[in-house]
Amino acid sequence: MYRGTTMAGIIRDEARHDPSRGFVGGYEMETLSLGLPFMAAFLNPGGWGRSFTTALDRYDHMAGLWIVGEDMPREENRITLHKDEKDEHGMPIADVHFDDHPNDTAMRDHAYSQGQALYAAVGATTTFPTPPYPSTHNLGTNRMSEKPADGVVNKHGQTHDIKNLFVSDGSQFTTGGSENPTLTIVSLAIRQADYIAAQMSAKSI
Numbered sequence: 001m002y003r004g005t006t007m008a009g010i011i012r013d014e015a016r017h018d019p020s021r022g023f024v025g026g027y028e029m030e031t032l033s034l035g036l037p038f039m040a041a042f043l044n045p046g047g048w049g050r051s052f053t054t055a056l057d058r059y060d061h062m063a064g065l066w067i068v069g070e071d072m073p074r075e076e077n078r079i080t081l082h083k084d085e086k087d088e089h090g091m092p093i094a095d096v097h098f099d100d101h102p103n104d105t106a107m108r109d110h111a112y113s114q115g116q117a118l119y120a121a122v123g124a125t126t127t128f129p130t131p132p133y134p135s136t137h138n139l140g141t142n143r144m145s146e147k148p149a150d151g152v153v154n155k156h157g158q159t160h161d162i163k164n165l166f167v168s169d170g171s172q173f174t175t176g177g178s179e180n181p182t183l184t185i186v187s188l189a190i191r192q193a194d195y196i197a198a199q200m201s202a203k204s205i
Helices: 036-043 050-057 102-121 182-201
Strands: 027-032 064-069 078-086 092-097
Touching: 027 102, 036 050, 064 102
Parallel strands: none
Antiparallel strands: 027 064, 078 092
């Protein structure tokens, strides 16, 4: 993978919805090329010692596979201001809380198994299931919801509390949907712009 393209192919065999597998939804497997620093950081975060360095020694004989599935939204997953800890400016720091949904764990375990089977079929001698990355796209901190108790903004990105305050980025997502978010952000922004124009014409905001 050290001389390949970043993402050369996608396998969608497991993308179907089939609850008999023990989870809802599905996932993709994407061939992935990682630079050595990136690979070292995510193969085993905090890893050290002979087993870890031996894996890195074989970097030029490795292939990467990215498993991409959807995390289920959970009400308790949120970012709040820390009650006690402050930054160097005396401001409360962000307190990030995230727990896997049982569906996420079941899907990931299935994906690890299928990924290992795929590698075994092409002659791999060792596989390294890696932990989920700590972050990729920053989403969901101003969740869209029908009711104020469940989120921050309505379907137009308008905050429930302040009528003329709108959020136009990925923070209004309730879930990442397992794919890159840019086109969805653009679509929501276009819909939001039409709504704002109509509301301004009606002098509602």
